[in-house]
Amino acid sequence: MKVTAYERSVQGTGASRRLRNSGKTPGIIYGGTDLPQAVELDHNALFHALKKEAFHSSILDIEIGGKVTQALLRDFQMHPFKPLVLHIDFQRIDATHKVHVKVPLHFKGEDTCPAVKTGGGVINHITNEIEIECLPASLPEFIEVDLSAMVVGQTLHAKDLTLGAGVALSLHVEHENPAIVVARMPAVSGGDVPTGAPEAPAAPTATKLKDKEGKE
Template identity: 45%
Template sequence: MTDLLTLEAEVRTDLGKGASRRLRHANKVPAILYGEGQEPVSLTLEHKNVFRAQQEEAFYSQVLTLNIAGKPVECLIKDMQRHPYKQVVMHLDFLRIDAAHKVQANAPIHFINEDVAAKTGANISHHVNEIAITCLPKDLPEFIEVDLANLTLGQTLHLSDVTFPAGVTSDELAKGEAHDLAVVTANAPKGKASDEEEEEAAAE
Protein backbone atom coordinates (compact mmCIF):
# COMPACT_ATOMS: atom_id res chain seq x y z
CA MET A 1 0.00 0.00 0.00
CA THR A 2 2.75 2.45 0.92
CA ASP A 3 4.50 2.01 -2.44
CA LEU A 4 1.25 2.76 -4.26
CA LEU A 5 0.93 6.03 -2.36
CA THR A 6 4.36 7.20 -3.51
CA LEU A 7 4.66 8.37 -7.11
CA GLU A 8 7.61 9.57 -9.15
CA ALA A 9 6.99 12.89 -10.89
CA GLU A 10 8.93 15.16 -13.22
CA VAL A 11 8.59 18.91 -13.60
CA ARG A 12 7.34 19.80 -17.09
CA THR A 13 7.91 23.05 -18.90
CA ASP A 14 6.18 22.13 -22.17
CA LEU A 15 2.65 23.34 -21.44
CA GLY A 16 -0.64 23.67 -23.33
CA LYS A 17 -3.17 21.28 -24.90
CA GLY A 18 -0.77 20.09 -27.57
CA ALA A 19 1.88 19.25 -25.00
CA SER A 20 -0.64 17.39 -22.84
CA ARG A 21 -1.78 15.41 -25.89
CA ARG A 22 1.79 14.40 -26.67
CA LEU A 23 2.31 13.30 -23.08
CA ARG A 24 -0.76 11.08 -23.16
CA HIS A 25 0.40 9.49 -26.40
CA ALA A 26 3.64 8.68 -24.56
CA ASN A 27 1.63 7.02 -21.74
CA LYS A 28 2.24 9.86 -19.33
CA VAL A 29 -0.21 11.91 -17.25
CA PRO A 30 -0.04 15.72 -16.98
CA ALA A 31 -0.64 17.04 -13.48
CA ILE A 32 -0.42 20.16 -11.36
CA LEU A 33 0.68 20.63 -7.75
CA TYR A 34 -0.51 23.70 -5.83
CA GLY A 35 -1.29 24.95 -2.32
CA GLU A 36 0.43 26.12 0.88
CA GLY A 37 1.04 29.56 -0.64
CA GLN A 38 3.57 28.24 -3.15
CA GLU A 39 3.59 28.65 -6.91
CA PRO A 40 1.79 25.90 -8.84
CA VAL A 41 4.12 23.34 -10.43
CA SER A 42 3.28 21.46 -13.64
CA LEU A 43 4.22 17.80 -13.47
CA THR A 44 4.35 14.59 -15.50
CA LEU A 45 3.74 11.09 -14.10
CA GLU A 46 3.86 7.61 -15.62
CA HIS A 47 0.32 6.52 -16.51
CA LYS A 48 0.85 2.88 -15.49
CA ASN A 49 1.86 3.95 -11.96
CA VAL A 50 -1.04 6.39 -11.63
CA PHE A 51 -3.54 3.88 -12.96
CA ARG A 52 -2.40 1.21 -10.51
CA ALA A 53 -2.46 3.63 -7.57
CA GLN A 54 -5.91 5.08 -8.34
CA GLN A 55 -7.47 1.64 -8.09
CA GLU A 56 -6.77 1.73 -4.34
CA GLU A 57 -9.40 3.37 -2.13
CA ALA A 58 -6.66 4.98 -0.01
CA PHE A 59 -5.42 6.95 -3.04
CA TYR A 60 -8.37 9.32 -2.64
CA SER A 61 -8.25 9.85 1.13
CA GLN A 62 -4.66 9.36 2.29
CA VAL A 63 -1.53 11.49 2.17
CA LEU A 64 0.39 10.85 -1.04
CA THR A 65 4.09 11.42 -1.63
CA LEU A 66 5.33 12.84 -4.91
CA ASN A 67 9.05 12.39 -5.52
CA ILE A 68 9.90 15.46 -7.61
CA ALA A 69 13.52 15.57 -8.74
CA GLY A 70 14.44 13.43 -5.73
CA LYS A 71 12.60 15.63 -3.25
CA PRO A 72 9.51 14.14 -1.51
CA VAL A 73 6.45 16.36 -1.35
CA GLU A 74 3.38 15.35 0.67
CA CYS A 75 0.02 16.10 -0.90
CA LEU A 76 -3.59 15.02 -1.40
CA ILE A 77 -5.38 14.25 -4.64
CA LYS A 78 -7.96 17.00 -5.20
CA ASP A 79 -9.21 16.23 -8.69
CA MET A 80 -8.78 13.58 -11.35
CA GLN A 81 -10.03 13.69 -14.92
CA ARG A 82 -10.70 10.39 -16.66
CA HIS A 83 -11.34 9.64 -20.30
CA PRO A 84 -15.12 9.33 -20.87
CA TYR A 85 -14.91 5.72 -22.05
CA LYS A 86 -11.28 4.55 -22.10
CA GLN A 87 -9.44 3.36 -19.00
CA VAL A 88 -7.20 6.40 -19.11
CA VAL A 89 -6.40 9.03 -16.49
CA MET A 90 -6.28 12.37 -18.30
CA HIS A 91 -5.12 14.85 -15.63
CA LEU A 92 -4.43 15.10 -11.90
CA ASP A 93 -4.62 17.98 -9.41
CA PHE A 94 -2.55 17.59 -6.26
CA LEU A 95 -2.81 19.82 -3.17
CA ARG A 96 0.36 20.43 -1.18
CA ILE A 97 -0.05 19.88 2.57
CA ASP A 98 1.77 20.89 5.73
CA ALA A 99 1.83 18.53 8.72
CA ALA A 100 0.93 21.46 11.01
CA HIS A 101 -2.10 22.61 8.99
CA LYS A 102 -5.50 20.93 9.00
CA VAL A 103 -6.82 19.67 5.68
CA GLN A 104 -10.27 18.95 4.28
CA ALA A 105 -10.86 15.61 2.63
CA ASN A 106 -13.59 13.08 1.86
CA ALA A 107 -13.35 9.84 3.82
CA PRO A 108 -15.13 6.79 2.36
CA ILE A 109 -17.62 4.99 4.60
CA HIS A 110 -17.32 1.27 5.32
CA PHE A 111 -20.66 -0.10 6.50
CA ILE A 112 -20.07 -3.11 8.76
CA ASN A 113 -22.51 -5.74 10.08
CA GLU A 114 -24.98 -4.89 7.34
CA ASP A 115 -25.93 -8.58 7.20
CA VAL A 116 -26.99 -8.38 10.87
CA ALA A 117 -29.28 -5.41 10.16
CA ALA A 118 -30.71 -7.14 7.10
CA LYS A 119 -31.81 -10.11 9.24
CA THR A 120 -34.53 -7.87 10.72
CA GLY A 121 -36.10 -7.87 7.26
CA ALA A 122 -35.04 -4.28 6.62
CA ASN A 123 -34.04 -2.88 3.27
CA ILE A 124 -30.80 -0.99 3.95
CA SER A 125 -30.49 2.34 2.12
CA HIS A 126 -27.15 4.15 2.01
CA HIS A 127 -27.70 7.90 1.69
CA VAL A 128 -24.01 8.83 1.50
CA ASN A 129 -20.86 6.84 0.72
CA GLU A 130 -18.29 9.35 1.98
CA ILE A 131 -18.06 12.06 4.62
CA ALA A 132 -16.41 15.48 4.30
CA ILE A 133 -13.95 15.79 7.18
CA THR A 134 -11.30 18.14 8.57
CA CYS A 135 -8.20 17.03 10.48
CA LEU A 136 -4.43 17.19 10.58
CA PRO A 137 -2.73 15.13 7.84
CA LYS A 138 -1.48 12.59 10.41
CA ASP A 139 -5.07 11.91 11.52
CA LEU A 140 -6.53 11.29 8.05
CA PRO A 141 -8.48 8.02 8.24
CA GLU A 142 -8.34 5.61 5.31
CA PHE A 143 -12.09 5.14 5.89
CA ILE A 144 -14.76 5.63 8.56
CA GLU A 145 -16.67 2.62 9.87
CA VAL A 146 -20.41 2.79 10.47
CA ASP A 147 -21.64 -0.21 12.47
CA LEU A 148 -25.15 -1.37 11.56
CA ALA A 149 -25.33 -4.23 14.07
CA ASN A 150 -27.85 -2.40 16.30
CA LEU A 151 -29.79 -0.67 13.52
CA THR A 152 -33.50 -1.33 14.04
CA LEU A 153 -36.34 -1.42 11.53
CA GLY A 154 -37.30 2.11 10.51
CA GLN A 155 -34.22 3.68 12.14
CA THR A 156 -32.00 6.23 10.40
CA LEU A 157 -28.42 6.90 11.46
CA HIS A 158 -27.23 10.48 10.99
CA LEU A 159 -23.76 12.04 10.98
CA SER A 160 -24.16 12.74 14.71
CA ASP A 161 -24.48 8.98 15.28
CA VAL A 162 -21.16 8.25 13.56
CA THR A 163 -18.07 7.68 15.71
CA PHE A 164 -15.24 9.73 14.23
CA PRO A 165 -11.58 8.87 14.87
CA ALA A 166 -9.66 11.09 17.31
CA GLY A 167 -8.82 14.48 15.82
CA VAL A 168 -11.35 14.14 12.99
CA THR A 169 -14.44 16.37 12.67
CA SER A 170 -17.35 16.42 10.24
CA ASP A 171 -17.49 19.50 7.99
CA GLU A 172 -21.29 19.28 7.83
CA LEU A 173 -21.82 18.97 11.59
CA ALA A 174 -19.57 22.00 12.08
CA LYS A 175 -22.22 24.04 10.24
CA GLY A 176 -24.90 23.20 12.84
CA GLU A 177 -27.72 20.75 13.59
CA ALA A 178 -29.52 21.53 10.33
CA HIS A 179 -26.64 19.82 8.52
CA ASP A 180 -26.89 16.53 10.43
CA LEU A 181 -27.24 14.48 7.25
CA ALA A 182 -28.84 11.05 7.10
CA VAL A 183 -26.23 8.35 6.48
CA VAL A 184 -28.16 5.09 6.35
CA THR A 185 -31.74 3.90 6.92
CA ALA A 186 -33.25 0.49 7.68
CA ASN A 187 -36.42 0.73 5.63
CA ALA A 188 -39.35 -1.55 6.39
CA PRO A 189 -40.15 -3.95 3.55
CA LYS A 190 -42.97 -2.78 1.30
CA GLY A 191 -46.32 -3.51 2.86
CA LYS A 192 -44.86 -3.78 6.37
CA ALA A 193 -44.79 -0.81 8.71
CA SER A 194 -41.97 -0.37 11.19
CA ASP A 195 -42.64 -0.76 14.91
CA GLU A 196 -42.44 3.02 15.29
CA GLU A 197 -45.05 3.58 12.54
CA GLU A 198 -47.33 0.92 14.09
CA GLU A 199 -47.08 2.63 17.48
CA GLU A 200 -47.95 5.99 15.92
CA ALA A 201 -50.93 4.47 14.16
CA ALA A 202 -52.13 2.86 17.40
CA ALA A 203 -51.77 6.16 19.26
CA GLU A 204 -53.93 7.94 16.67
Protein backbone atom coordinates in the same frame (compact mmCIF):
# COMPACT_ATOMS: atom_id res chain seq x y z
CA MET B 1 1.40 6.15 -0.41
CA LYS B 2 4.34 7.07 -2.60
CA VAL B 3 3.93 8.63 -6.05
CA THR B 4 6.71 9.30 -8.52
CA ALA B 5 6.31 12.38 -10.70
CA TYR B 6 8.54 14.36 -13.02
CA GLU B 7 8.78 18.09 -13.59
CA ARG B 8 6.94 19.21 -16.73
CA SER B 9 8.54 22.17 -18.49
CA VAL B 10 6.41 22.33 -21.65
CA GLN B 11 2.71 23.14 -21.27
CA GLY B 12 -0.24 23.71 -23.56
CA THR B 13 -2.84 21.62 -25.36
CA GLY B 14 -0.44 20.27 -27.98
CA ALA B 15 2.22 19.43 -25.40
CA SER B 16 -0.34 17.62 -23.23
CA ARG B 17 -1.57 15.60 -26.22
CA ARG B 18 1.97 14.52 -27.09
CA LEU B 19 2.55 13.67 -23.44
CA ARG B 20 -0.50 11.39 -23.35
CA ASN B 21 0.53 9.74 -26.61
CA SER B 22 3.85 8.85 -24.97
CA GLY B 23 2.14 7.11 -22.01
CA LYS B 24 2.30 10.01 -19.57
CA THR B 25 -0.38 12.03 -17.76
CA PRO B 26 -0.05 15.79 -17.18
CA GLY B 27 -0.79 17.10 -13.71
CA ILE B 28 -0.30 19.98 -11.32
CA ILE B 29 0.61 20.40 -7.67
CA TYR B 30 -0.65 23.58 -6.01
CA GLY B 31 -1.25 25.06 -2.57
CA GLY B 32 0.96 26.10 0.32
CA THR B 33 3.55 28.83 -0.02
CA ASP B 34 5.17 27.47 -3.19
CA LEU B 35 4.05 28.28 -6.72
CA PRO B 36 1.98 25.71 -8.63
CA GLN B 37 4.20 23.08 -10.22
CA ALA B 38 3.40 21.32 -13.50
CA VAL B 39 4.25 17.62 -13.40
CA GLU B 40 3.87 14.46 -15.45
CA LEU B 41 3.26 10.92 -14.22
CA ASP B 42 3.41 7.45 -15.73
CA HIS B 43 -0.11 6.80 -16.96
CA ASN B 44 -0.34 3.05 -16.27
CA ALA B 45 0.94 3.38 -12.71
CA LEU B 46 -1.44 6.28 -12.08
CA PHE B 47 -4.41 4.44 -13.63
CA HIS B 48 -3.93 1.47 -11.30
CA ALA B 49 -3.32 3.75 -8.28
CA LEU B 50 -6.68 5.46 -8.87
CA LYS B 51 -8.41 2.11 -8.42
CA LYS B 52 -7.19 1.97 -4.81
CA GLU B 53 -9.46 3.52 -2.22
CA ALA B 54 -6.56 4.78 -0.12
CA PHE B 55 -5.18 6.81 -3.04
CA HIS B 56 -8.23 9.08 -2.86
CA SER B 57 -8.17 9.79 0.88
CA SER B 58 -4.58 9.33 2.09
CA ILE B 59 -1.66 11.71 2.30
CA LEU B 60 0.54 11.05 -0.72
CA ASP B 61 4.31 11.36 -0.77
CA ILE B 62 5.02 12.76 -4.24
CA GLU B 63 8.68 12.48 -5.20
CA ILE B 64 9.91 14.93 -7.82
CA GLY B 65 13.60 14.95 -8.62
CA GLY B 66 14.55 13.46 -5.27
CA LYS B 67 12.42 15.89 -3.28
CA VAL B 68 9.26 14.63 -1.53
CA THR B 69 6.13 16.76 -1.31
CA GLN B 70 3.14 15.70 0.78
CA ALA B 71 -0.17 16.27 -0.96
CA LEU B 72 -3.76 15.11 -1.35
CA LEU B 73 -5.50 14.08 -4.53
CA ARG B 74 -7.98 16.84 -5.33
CA ASP B 75 -9.28 16.11 -8.81
CA PHE B 76 -8.70 14.08 -11.96
CA GLN B 77 -10.28 13.96 -15.40
CA MET B 78 -10.98 10.78 -17.35
CA HIS B 79 -11.60 10.38 -21.07
CA PRO B 80 -15.36 10.09 -21.79
CA PHE B 81 -15.12 6.48 -22.97
CA LYS B 82 -11.46 5.40 -23.02
CA PRO B 83 -9.60 4.11 -19.93
CA LEU B 84 -7.41 7.19 -20.06
CA VAL B 85 -6.53 9.69 -17.32
CA LEU B 86 -6.39 13.10 -19.00
CA HIS B 87 -5.20 15.26 -16.09
CA ILE B 88 -4.71 15.11 -12.33
CA ASP B 89 -4.52 17.73 -9.55
CA PHE B 90 -2.78 17.47 -6.19
CA GLN B 91 -2.88 19.93 -3.28
CA ARG B 92 0.08 20.40 -0.98
CA ILE B 93 -0.54 20.02 2.73
CA ASP B 94 0.97 21.63 5.81
CA ALA B 95 1.38 19.53 8.96
CA THR B 96 0.16 22.47 11.06
CA HIS B 97 -2.99 23.23 9.08
CA LYS B 98 -6.19 21.19 8.99
CA VAL B 99 -7.25 19.53 5.78
CA HIS B 100 -10.79 19.06 4.48
CA VAL B 101 -11.22 15.78 2.68
CA LYS B 102 -13.86 13.16 1.92
CA VAL B 103 -13.07 9.74 3.35
CA PRO B 104 -14.87 6.45 2.56
CA LEU B 105 -17.25 4.78 4.98
CA HIS B 106 -16.83 1.08 5.73
CA PHE B 107 -20.01 -0.58 7.00
CA LYS B 108 -20.10 -3.62 9.26
CA GLY B 109 -22.86 -5.61 10.97
CA GLU B 110 -25.43 -5.06 8.23
CA ASP B 111 -26.35 -8.74 7.77
CA THR B 112 -26.71 -9.43 11.48
CA CYS B 113 -28.54 -6.30 12.66
CA PRO B 114 -32.11 -6.73 14.02
CA ALA B 115 -33.56 -4.75 11.11
CA VAL B 116 -32.36 -7.36 8.60
CA LYS B 117 -32.02 -10.59 10.58
CA THR B 118 -35.34 -10.55 12.46
CA GLY B 119 -37.25 -7.53 11.15
CA GLY B 120 -37.32 -8.44 7.47
CA GLY B 121 -36.02 -4.99 6.55
CA VAL B 122 -33.25 -3.73 4.30
CA ILE B 123 -30.46 -1.21 4.82
CA ASN B 124 -30.56 1.68 2.38
CA HIS B 125 -27.11 3.30 1.92
CA ILE B 126 -27.55 7.01 1.21
CA THR B 127 -23.84 7.87 1.04
CA ASN B 128 -20.58 5.95 1.10
CA GLU B 129 -18.28 8.82 2.06
CA ILE B 130 -18.20 11.77 4.46
CA GLU B 131 -16.28 15.05 4.52
CA ILE B 132 -14.12 15.61 7.59
CA GLU B 133 -11.48 18.02 8.83
CA CYS B 134 -8.35 17.23 10.81
CA LEU B 135 -4.61 17.72 10.92
CA PRO B 136 -2.77 15.63 8.31
CA ALA B 137 -1.31 13.33 10.97
CA SER B 138 -4.84 12.39 12.14
CA LEU B 139 -6.30 11.70 8.70
CA PRO B 140 -8.01 8.28 8.71
CA GLU B 141 -7.95 6.05 5.64
CA PHE B 142 -11.65 5.31 6.24
CA ILE B 143 -14.33 5.56 8.94
CA GLU B 144 -15.99 2.40 10.20
CA VAL B 145 -19.76 2.46 10.65
CA ASP B 146 -21.30 -0.15 12.97
CA LEU B 147 -24.82 -1.13 11.88
CA SER B 148 -25.19 -4.14 14.17
CA ALA B 149 -27.81 -2.47 16.43
CA MET B 150 -30.02 -0.93 13.74
CA VAL B 151 -33.75 -1.69 13.83
CA VAL B 152 -36.47 -1.10 11.23
CA GLY B 153 -37.37 2.58 11.00
CA GLN B 154 -34.03 3.81 12.34
CA THR B 155 -31.89 6.38 10.50
CA LEU B 156 -28.19 6.86 11.12
CA HIS B 157 -26.97 10.46 10.65
CA ALA B 158 -23.52 12.00 10.25
CA LYS B 159 -23.39 13.06 13.90
CA ASP B 160 -23.95 9.43 14.94
CA LEU B 161 -20.62 8.38 13.43
CA THR B 162 -17.72 7.52 15.71
CA LEU B 163 -14.73 9.57 14.54
CA GLY B 164 -11.13 9.11 15.56
CA ALA B 165 -9.19 11.39 17.87
CA GLY B 166 -8.61 14.81 16.34
CA VAL B 167 -11.14 14.18 13.57
CA ALA B 168 -14.32 16.26 13.16
CA LEU B 169 -17.07 16.62 10.61
CA SER B 170 -16.66 19.53 8.23
CA LEU B 171 -18.68 22.55 9.30
CA HIS B 172 -21.35 22.22 6.62
CA VAL B 173 -21.74 18.49 7.33
CA GLU B 174 -22.02 19.22 11.04
CA HIS B 175 -24.70 21.81 10.30
CA GLU B 176 -26.73 19.71 7.84
CA ASN B 177 -26.26 16.38 9.67
CA PRO B 178 -27.21 14.33 6.58
CA ALA B 179 -28.55 10.79 6.78
CA ILE B 180 -26.01 8.01 6.17
CA VAL B 181 -28.15 4.86 6.18
CA VAL B 182 -31.81 4.05 6.72
CA ALA B 183 -33.29 0.74 7.88
CA ARG B 184 -36.67 0.26 6.23
CA MET B 185 -39.10 -2.39 5.06
CA PRO B 186 -38.75 -3.34 1.38
CA ALA B 187 -41.19 -1.70 -0.98
CA VAL B 188 -44.18 -3.79 -2.09
CA SER B 189 -45.21 -3.70 -5.74
CA GLY B 190 -48.65 -2.16 -6.31
CA GLY B 191 -49.64 -5.11 -8.50
CA ASP B 192 -49.08 -7.74 -5.82
CA VAL B 193 -52.20 -9.24 -4.25
CA PRO B 194 -51.87 -10.34 -0.61
CA THR B 195 -52.22 -14.08 -0.04
CA GLY B 196 -55.75 -15.09 0.93
CA ALA B 197 -57.39 -11.92 -0.43
CA PRO B 198 -60.85 -12.54 -1.99
CA GLU B 199 -60.90 -12.47 -5.75
CA ALA B 200 -63.14 -9.94 -7.50
CA PRO B 201 -66.17 -11.54 -9.21
CA ALA B 202 -65.71 -12.04 -12.94
CA ALA B 203 -67.69 -9.70 -15.20
CA PRO B 204 -70.48 -11.48 -17.13
CA THR B 205 -69.65 -12.26 -20.73
CA ALA B 206 -71.75 -11.11 -23.69
CA THR B 207 -73.05 -14.69 -24.23
CA LYS B 208 -74.31 -14.98 -20.66
CA LEU B 209 -76.05 -11.62 -20.92
CA LYS B 210 -77.78 -12.72 -24.14
CA ASP B 211 -78.94 -16.00 -22.61
CA LYS B 212 -80.30 -14.18 -19.61
CA GLU B 213 -82.21 -11.72 -21.79
CA GLY B 214 -83.65 -14.61 -23.84
CA LYS B 215 -85.09 -16.29 -20.79
CA GLU B 216 -86.84 -13.16 -19.57
